[in-house]
Amino acid sequence: MNPERVDLPIETMDLQMGPSxxxxxxxxxxxxxxxxxxxxxxxxxVGYLHRGFAKSCEQATWTQVIPYTDRLNYASPVINNxxxxxxxxxLIGVETTPRCQFIRVIMSELARIFDHLTCCGMTASELGAIxxxxxxxxxxxxxxxxxxxxxxxxxTVTYVRIGGVKHDLPFGFAEQVERAFRIVRKLLSDCDRLLxxxxxxxxxxxxxxxxxxxxxxxYGLTGPILRSTGVNYDVRKAHPYLVxxxxxxxxxxGTKGDDYDRFVVRIQELEQSMxxxxxxxxKIPPGPVTIExxxxxxxxxxxxxxxxxxxxxxxxxxxxxxxxxxxxxxxxVEGGNGELGFYLVSDGGGRPYRVRVRPPCFIAMSAFSExxxxxxxxxxxxxxGMINMIGxxxxx
Amino acid sequence: MAEDSPTLQYLKERLADGILDTHxxxxxxxxxxxxERLCETFRTFRDDPKLAFNFLTDITAVDYxxxxxxxxxxxxxxxxxxxxxxxxxxxxxxxxxxVVDSLTPxxxxxxxxxxxxxxxxxxxxxxxxxxxxxxxxxxxxGHPLRKDYPVNLWQPLVPEREVAGTFVDERxxxxxxxxxxxxxxxx
Numbered sequence: 001m002n003p004e005r006v007d008l009p010i011e012t013m014d015l016q017m018g019p020s021x022x023x024x025x026x027x028x029x030x031x032x033x034x035x036x037x038x039x040x041x042x043x044x045x046v047g048y049l050h051r052g053f054a055k056s057c058e059q060a061t062w063t064q065v066i067p068y069t070d071r072l073n074y075a076s077p078v079i080n081n082x083x084x085x086x087x088x089x090x091l092i093g094v095e096t097t098p099r100c101q102f103i104r105v106i107m108s109e110l111a112r113i114f115d116h117l118t119c120c121g122m123t124a125s126e127l128g129a130i131x132x133x134x135x136x137x138x139x140x141x142x143x144x145x146x147x148x149x150x151x152x153x154x155x156t157v158t159y160v161r162i163g164g165v166k167h168d169l170p171f172g173f174a175e176q177v178e179r180a181f182r183i184v185r186k187l188l189s190d191c192d193r194l195l196x197x198x199x200x201x202x203x204x205x206x207x208x209x210x211x212x213x214x215x216x217x218x219y220g221l222t223g224p225i226l227r228s229t230g231v232n233y234d235v236r237k238a239h240p241y242l243v244x245x246x247x248x249x250x251x252x253x254g255t256k257g258d259d260y261d262r263f264v265v266r267i268q269e270l271e272q273s274m275x276x277x278x279x280x281x282x283k284i285p286p287g288p289v290t291i292e293x294x295x296x297x298x299x300x301x302x303x304x305x306x307x308x309x310x311x312x313x314x315x316x317x318x319x320x321x322x323x324x325x326x327x328x329x330x331x332x333v334e335g336g337n338g339e340l341g342f343y344l345v346s347d348g349g350g351r352p353y354r355v356r357v358r359p360p361c362f363i364a365m366s367a368f369s370e371x372x373x374x375x376x377x378x379x380x381x382x383x384x385g386m387i388n389m390i391g392x393x394x395x396x
Numbered sequence: 397m398a399e400d401s402p403t404l405q406y407l408k409e410r411l412a413d414g415i416l417d418t419h420x421x422x423x424x425x426x427x428x429x430x431x432e433r434l435c436e437t438f439r440t441f442r443d444d445p446k447l448a449f450n451f452l453t454d455i456t457a458v459d460y461x462x463x464x465x466x467x468x469x470x471x472x473x474x475x476x477x478x479x480x481x482x483x484x485x486x487x488x489x490x491x492x493x494x495v496v497d498s499l500t501p502x503x504x505x506x507x508x509x510x511x512x513x514x515x516x517x518x519x520x521x522x523x524x525x526x527x528x529x530x531x532x533x534x535x536x537x538g539h540p541l542r543k544d545y546p547v548n549l550w551q552p553l554v555p556e557r558e559v560a561g562t563f564v565d566e567r568x569x570x571x572x573x574x575x576x577x578x579x580x581x582x583x
Binding site for chain 2: 238354366
């Protein structure tokens with residue numbers, strides 16, 4: 001280096017990145033203080049997608065909340081449905097049928113695959129690896145088709161009901177899943193060869209956005225971000241719900257807590273989720289998919305039109321809502337981004353008194369400025385991508 | 397009422413006078429604590445090796461307008477990673493003085509969660525380093541998750557904020573001003 005090199009005076013600069021920025025998927029604004037390209041301070045502004053989820057839920061009946069939950073984390077809508085339904089069932093004190101529990105697990109894991117493929121694919125393509133991005137989007141499309149076959153919708157699925165699911169799995173579901181997984185596995189191995197030892201990708205990801213184990217716990221981070229630091233906390237293992245305790249799967253852990261570890265944890269979770277689905281499909285028992293309780297579950301249409309009891313049950317649930325005993329519960333499931341908790345308060349009426357979602361990516365975004373401080377402007381892209389902020393869930 | 401769990405029994409001994417009530421509904425252990433010296437109470441939860449609630453899961457609030465007195469309850473969900481146990485802590489807050497201690501000295505994650513409670517319920521957190529609105533904008537009137545906030549209230553659009561250091565294109569601004577003058581009645 002030239003010994004007579006003189007450092008040019010650098011002025012600090014304020015830069016507002018977003019709310020609509022081509023490299024950040026999601027509506028969010030970073031108010032940055034820069035020194036050259038170095039980030040001195042980063043103030044994150046969220047809330048652009050706030051639509052009053054909690055307030056809307058207080059106006060709806062317990063059942064009518066389910067479509068609202070679709071719009072929380074729209075990369076894994078079924079997990080939101082399942083989390084909410086399980087919380088309400090805990091409040092009522094009922095448990096669904098064994099077949100329904102397996103269906104919920106299968107659909108949740110498909111949603112997780114969908115979520116992780118979206119997250120990893122988008123981040124890869126934002127870093128320039130368009131090919132890998134498209135490979136993952138192709139895999140995502142296959143999963144999306146399965147979800148569409150089962151639920152009739154691609155994104156706003158509203159598949160789960162309190163006390164069950166909307167309807168059983170379609171004919172030929174297992175074969176469709178098997179076919180899709182075969183292709184997804186092939187695509188993932190291609191992506192592995194494209195990315196895992198790719199110099200550019202590693203330089204952009206490894207060591208970037210690193211966070212220590214203690215800091216991650218202090219911020220309340222969960223999901224792949226927490227596990228990338230080596231903390232073994234997954235709600236599916238720590239507090240098994242549904243039939244996760246009957247299935248054999250592992251929790252991939254990282255060591256450094258940087259963006260690359262988060263990426264690897266997600267990619268490995270994809271394989272584990274596929275394993276869970278395959279096992280669940282082998283073990284799934286026959287039987288009804290909803291519980292037999294006319295005060296919770298809507299009767300079949302034949303009974304509504306053919307008998308006075310059916311008509312009355314239907315009317316009561318639609319107009320007054322399910323009667324949920326007064327009380328409060330907190331129930332958490334493992335969402336795509338971490339612990340997705342529902343805190344419900346009931347006053348005994350047909351409508352929730354308070355619905356609170358513990359949004360994993362909102363909490364992860366609060367640690368963002370700590371992750372990015374002192375790093376380069378360009379590091380925002382992979383770090384933000386690996387947080388996987390989903391506006392619908394972050395801003396509610 | 398059923399027998400208290402070991403954690404609740406221990407808490408009753410440990411914090412005897414600070415506890416207002418304990419209960420367990422559907423397996424969720426809940427304790428209601430006094431608002432005074434809240435930060436110390438939570439420090440006990442976190443640092444007592446027998447409790448070790450080292451993970452702050454969530455902070456939220458509930459508005460019991462006309463149902464309970466005091467009106468608000470701030471609800472904390474704690475989790476103990478070493479012991480795999482959850483605890484719900486509730487703090488009653490009166491309407492006349494909606495202030496509680498901030499937990500930001502104990503958990504950094506409390507920062508945004510408390511900002512959200514302030515934004516939605518108008519409960520202030522004493523000692524919070526940066527208590528601004530988070531999901532809504534500064535000009536918003538009221539706190540929407542309070543039960544007396546009407547569901548269908550429309551708030552007026554707010555004028556664009558002047559941001560210091562923003563690049564201003566003088567030529568197009570002058571052009572716009574001239575156009576406005578031209579279009580104005582009598583212009």
